[in-house]
Amino acid sequence: MAEQFDHIQTLLHSAIAAGATVLCGGTGRPDDRETGYFVKPTILADVARKAEVVQQEIFGPVIVLQPFEDLNDAIAMANDSEFGLA
Structure with missing residues (x-):
């Protein structure tokens, strides 16, 4: 659990350092949790399309919002990772 918590925190720090806007949540634990491996929703x-937080499966309460031009652009974005639409 600690490894996953640290991984998510690393992804969040990296995205924020690269210019991502935090609409809610962010790094660290929720305010009501001093211990444990809780991640802020x-x-x-x-966020850049090639950012790690976009390209990896996070397995945590993190959502990345990305605009798209049309259906073809949305499909291209969905397929533009190791996992694609599999």
């Missing part, structure tokens, strides 16, 4: 915007 987080929504990020303004």
Whole structure:
């Protein structure tokens, strides 16, 4: 659990350092949790398509919002990772 918590925190720190906008949540534990491996439910915007937080499966309460031009752009974005639409 500690490894997963640290992994999510690393992804969040990296995205924020690269210019992502935190719409809610963010790094660290929720305010009501001093211990444990709880991750703040987080929504990020303004994240580059190739950012690690976009390309990896996070397995935590993190959502990345990304605009798209049309259906073809949305499908291309969904397929633009190791996992694609599999």
